[in-house]
Amino acid sequence: MRLTLTDILDLEKPFRTNLINCLxxxxxxxLIGTKSKSGEPNLGLYTQVMHVGANPPLLGxxxxxxxxxxxxxxxxxxxxxxxxxxxxxxxxEPAHWTSAKWDENEFEAVSLTExxxxxxxxxxxxxxxxxxxxxxxxxxVIQTNQTVLVVGQIRELIIEDGLIEADGFLNLxxxxxxxxxxxxxxxxxxxxxxxxxAKIDRFPxxxx
Amino acid sequence: MRLTLTDILDLEKPFRTNLINCLxxxxxxxLIGTKSKSGEPNLGLYTQVMHVGANPPLLGxxxxxxxxxxxxxxxxxxxxxxxxxxxxxxxxEPAHWTSAKWDENEFEAVSLTExxxxxxxxxxxxxxxxxxxxxxxxxxVIQTNQTVLVVGQIRELIIEDGLIEADGFLNLxxxxxxxxxxxxxxxxxxxxxxxxxAKIDRFPxxxx
Numbered sequence: 001m002r003l004t005l006t007d008i009l010d011l012e013k014p015f016r017t018n019l020i021n022c023l024x025x026x027x028x029x030x031l032i033g034t035k036s037k038s039g040e041p042n043l044g045l046y047t048q049v050m051h052v053g054a055n056p057p058l059l060g061x062x063x064x065x066x067x068x069x070x071x072x073x074x075x076x077x078x079x080x081x082x083x084x085x086x087x088x089x090x091x092x093e094p095a096h097w098t099s100a101k102w103d104e105n106e107f108e109a110v111s112l113t114e115x116x117x118x119x120x121x122x123x124x125x126x127x128x129x130x131x132x133x134x135x136x137x138x139x140x141v142i143q144t145n146q147t148v149l150v151v152g153q154i155r156e157l158i159i160e161d162g163l164i165e166a167d168g169f170l171n172l173x174x175x176x177x178x179x180x181x182x183x184x185x186x187x188x189x190x191x192x193x194x195x196x197x198a199k200i201d202r203f204p205x206x207x208x
Numbered sequence: 209m210r211l212t213l214t215d216i217l218d219l220e221k222p223f224r225t226n227l228i229n230c231l232x233x234x235x236x237x238x239l240i241g242t243k244s245k246s247g248e249p250n251l252g253l254y255t256q257v258m259h260v261g262a263n264p265p266l267l268g269x270x271x272x273x274x275x276x277x278x279x280x281x282x283x284x285x286x287x288x289x290x291x292x293x294x295x296x297x298x299x300x301e302p303a304h305w306t307s308a309k310w311d312e313n314e315f316e317a318v319s320l321t322e323x324x325x326x327x328x329x330x331x332x333x334x335x336x337x338x339x340x341x342x343x344x345x346x347x348x349v350i351q352t353n354q355t356v357l358v359v360g361q362i363r364e365l366i367i368e369d370g371l372i373e374a375d376g377f378l379n380l381x382x383x384x385x386x387x388x389x390x391x392x393x394x395x396x397x398x399x400x401x402x403x404x405x406a407k408i409d410r411f412p413x414x415x416x
Contacts, residue, residue, distance in 0.1 A: 001372065002325075003365040008265050011376070018376030020262035023340060023365070025236030025294050025380060026387035026397060027258075050235075050256050050270055053353040054228035057216050060270070060350075062258055086233050089400065093412055100406035109408070117210075132231060140348040142268075142359055145261040149357060151350055157211040157231070164209065168219070168226030169390055172233060179234035179387050179397060182377055184404070184415060187397035189234060192297065192386075194393045198308035200317070204301055207392060 022182040029180050031095055031112075032061065033083040033123040034075035041114055041123050042071045043106040045099045047180055049084060057154040059084065059134065065146035076150055080136040081121045085128035089176035092186055117158070129160040129175050169194070230390040237388050239303055239320075240269065241291040241331040242283035249322055249331050250279045251314040253307045255388055257292060265362040267292065267342065273354035284358055288344040289329045293336035297384040300394055325366070337368040337383050377402070 008016060030049045034042045048062035061084075063073045076082045087095045094110040107114045113126035117133070124131045134152035141148055163170055173189045180186055193206040216224060238257045242250045256270035269292075271281045284290045295303045302318040315322045321334035325341070332339045342360035349356055371378055381397045388394055401414040 001365075001367050001369055003367070005265070005361070005363050008362065008365065009263070013263070015376035016265075017262045019372065019378065020265045020362070021259055022376075022378035022380065023265075023292075023294075023338065023362075024257050024259050024267060025238070025338075025385055026234055027236065028233030030233070048258050049232050050258060051229055051232050052270065052350060052355050054225045055217070055221070056353070057213070057224075057228045057231075058350075058352055058355075059232060062260065062268070084231075086231075092400065093403075096403045097406050097412050100408045100412075102408055130231065130233075137352050138350065140350075140357065142260060142266075142346065142348075144266055144345050144359060144361070145264070147260050147266075149348065151352060153213070153352070154216065154228070154231075155213050157209075157216065159209045159211070161209055164227065168223035168230075169393070170227065170230035172230065172389055173395065177233055178400075179395075181380055181397075185377070185402045186400045187381065187387075188400060189387060189389075189395035189397055192300065192394045192396060195301075195304045196392070198305050200308045200310055204305050204308075 018182055026179040026181055026187065029087045029095060029178055031085040031087055031098065031125050031128065032072050033085060033125060034072050034081070035079065035122050036071070036075050037078050041105050041107055042075055043098050043112065043125065044072045045095055052151055058137065059132070059152055059154065061150045063148040063150065066148065073148060073150065076136050079121055082134045082136070082152065083122045083124045084132040084134060085125040086130040086172070087178050088129060089178060089188060091127050092178060124158065129163065130170065131158040226390055234387040234389055234395065237295045237303060237386055239293040239295055239306065239333050239336065240280050241293060241333060242280050242289070243287065243330050244279070244283050245286050249313050249315055250283055251306050251320065251333065252280045253303055260359055266345065266359055267340070267362065268357055268359045271356040271358065274356065281356060281358070284344050287329055290342045290344070290360065291330045291332045292340040292342060293333040294338040294380070295386050296337060297386060297396060299335050300386060332366065337371065338378065339366040
């Protein structure tokens with residue numbers, strides 16, 4: 001099936017939204033925790049968190065255009081702090097529920113637990129097994145549609161004991177960390193293999 | 209286990225690279241096809257492809273700093289065209305192999321097939337079941353580490369017949385589309401459920 005840009009723009013909105021959101025394939029849900037300057041905690045589910053660099057350790061988050069108030073984005077800019085918390089199968093429903101239009105503190109609304117660590121302002125999600133404390137570094141506005149890319153530096157990592165393997169790999173499958181497709185489909189994973197570093201002189205093999 | 213920024217910077221490089229690359233959780237591998245101005249095709253494996261918007265349909269790709277020649281990035285800037293091709297289990301090895309340091313055309317080197325469609329300059333991967341023809345829109349340089357974000361608009365979509373469901377959702381699990389963790393770990397997925405749109409007045413349920 002072939003669809004041109006004109007065909008895509010002619011689709012009914014919900015159909016187009018589902019389709020285009022599936023095109024990048026599987027991605028991970030992340031809970032982003034912030035606290036406003038006045039002390040109100042906020043928690044939101046995001047699926048556009050990306051690796052920006054390992055040294056220094058940097059992650060990026062893409063936010064939808066701020067045409068309505070975006071508390072998470074505003075809190076990050078104002079306090080320069082946020083947390084990113086991975087989402088496992090055991091908290092699928094409360095994590096998804098944070099995306100409803102809550103006026104109140106989402107932690108309380110969905111029964112997830114705020115966790116504060118010495119020297120941090122933004123709340124972590126106690127139930128998450130991999131948590132990152134982030135410092136805001138820079139932002140970029142995508143001119144084509146006013147989407148906002150925020151880049152942050154990892155200030156600290158809190159990882160469940162036993163999860164980090166000998167070479168630094170995190171076995172997230174073992175703890176049923178989720179992957180997502182489109183706007184609403186949640187999946188666990190089945191490991192096929194880890195592949196060796198690719199070289200031109202031989203067909204790549206699984207890592208021993 | 210708690211690691212501060214100082215702890216992270218003190219880690220051995222390969223260990224840190226593996227660890228930091230796992231922190232964003234599962235993400236999808238994508239093959240990006242381009243052709244240089246002089247007509248040389250190029251194919252590379254990327255894991256930082258993101259949804260930027262559905263209307264107009266926009267995707268982003270994050271490229272490592274161009275400290276060595278980055279043919280894909282250079283071709284995109286010079287020709288304003290690229291393709292993004294999803295990677296299924298059946299092409300895991302050749303897709304991974306494109307990441308070796310090839311001097312020659314990666315399509316020929318790894319035995320994937322260039323596909324050209326009327327009116328397009330950049331090659332698609334014939335074996336991929338979901339292919340996007342992209343037009344370059346803008347780029348942003350992340351100041352902290354010189355990473356480059358490229359935003360492109362979908363000009364056309366080529367999707368295997370039968371893959372698009374009635375509401376626009378793409379059942380990528382059915383065709384064993386891959387998800388990745390870290391630099392080298394490939395996985396298929398197990399669907400848990402699609403969730404209904406979250407509302408504040410009730411605990412979210414699976415979509416009917």
